[in-house]
Amino acid sequence: MNEQAQNPAPAANALMEQVLYEVKKVVVGQDHFLERVLVALLARGHLLVEGVPGLAKTLTVNTLAHAIQGSFKRIQFTPDLVPADLVGTRIYNQKTGDFSTSLGPVFCNLLLADEINRAPAKVQSALLEVMQERQVTIAGETHKVPNPFVVMATQNPIETEGTYPLPEAQVDRFMMKVLVGYPTEEEEFVIVSRVTGAAQAIARVASTEQLAQLQAHCRTLYVDPSLIQFAVKLVSATRNPERFGFSEASRLMLYGASPRATINLIEAGRALAFLRGRDYVLPEDVIDVTPDVLRHRIVLSYEAMSEEVTADQIVRRILQLIPAPEKPLESHVRLTETT
Known part of the structure; x- marks a missing residue:
């Protein structure tokens, strides 16, 4: 047995460095935020992010999903959202007379819940239930979400009118709350250069199966x-x-x-x-x-x-x-x- 097989930590850490390298091809700065996203991913936790719009929160999660060959969904929370819009519902087929299950956008590896405090409490509770149980029950049938499953919910701190603040008991479901600030002038110069230049190709450097193995290794x-x-x-x-x-x-x-x-x-x-x-x-x-x-x-x-x-x-x-x-x-x- 070689040394790498005896101690998988160096190889595992190198894989996470590759994932981070691919994300940083697109996302400039925000090192603390990126590190906490990876921590949440490895620890099977969920992230609550507070920051003004335009700070690459969606871009970060989308790029990360691409690098680990996982599925990514984004839900824009609005006051008229209902729980079925998140978890799915039963649909009646008039031709066959049968009901079929249509699964909602929560069935993905990385879910971005944008402006979670814009939706009413019933919708927030539906999402937080999925976060805790990692499964959804529709018409008595249980459907498990994919593994890994990480939710990153964002809150906009500058607009409070028409919002539904998360109750303290529900906020506790999030492993961490990260504050995302503005970039420095140097970082913003690089951001503009990259966005207005040629698009960067993101390599698929890992798989969801490898990530599940890393999560298991992390617990040891x-x-x-x-x-x-x-x-x-x-x-x-x-x-x-x-x-x-x-x-x-x-x-x-x-x-x-x-x-x-x-x-x-x-x-x-x-x-x-x-x-x-x-x-x-x-x-x-x-x-x-x-x-x-x-x-x-x-x-x-x-x-x-x-x-x-x-x-x-x-x-x-x-x-x-x-x-x-x-x-x-x-x-x-x-x-x-x-x-």
Whole structure:
């Protein structure tokens, strides 16, 4: 057995680098956003993205789907949308007298739910149910969505009229919330040059079967118990800040994060470590994903909003108060070196 077969991590990481290279042929800048999209893909999580229109969100997901030979669908959420427009419905055939099932656009590998807060609560609930169960029931028949299945939902922060904000319990279904900002002047120059120039050919460098294998391999990365304890403390500090010397946060937060946030911290940290070419997770992996995992799960009080305190500021303070474990992997590294 060769070395690559014994340790598939280098080959797997190289494959993800190829996927990222193909995406960056088209998408300029947005490195943090691209990294989080790949983290969500590897960790089988879903992404909530907040940013103004025109920042290449659709282009990113479409290009990624092409690179992994997966299917891509985009749904523009509007107030007149109904759940059947997403998941599908039964259609009556007058000639045969039978009903047939027409599956909706959620049956794809990468789904972009554009401006999810434009659709009413019933439609949002239908999508979030598919995200959680990864299946749809139509007229008593269950249909599973393809694997991998990742939803990237976008919200427009500049228009709030005619929107239906996602309830806090439903927002919790998203692994991460990523804020996408404007490009720099240099990046915007490259964007204009590429868009107005010849179209870039995107190579198909991976398959959905390979991606499923990468997802399974990602779950085998070593996570030290002290890192899990660290993640538990971070999330616990959003519920009981007084225990961690952050008593002033009690008046700023109505509710903290759920245990799903702790799970997502470990899963996202593991996927980030995998992208960085390691077979074990370090404290900085968990720390780096903490703002994205927690910012949408903290419900701020009216007092916090009146003082213009953000969830990100609270998360940064929590990270300052709770020390990361020191040298949590010494025993694991020694064991690896002796085998």
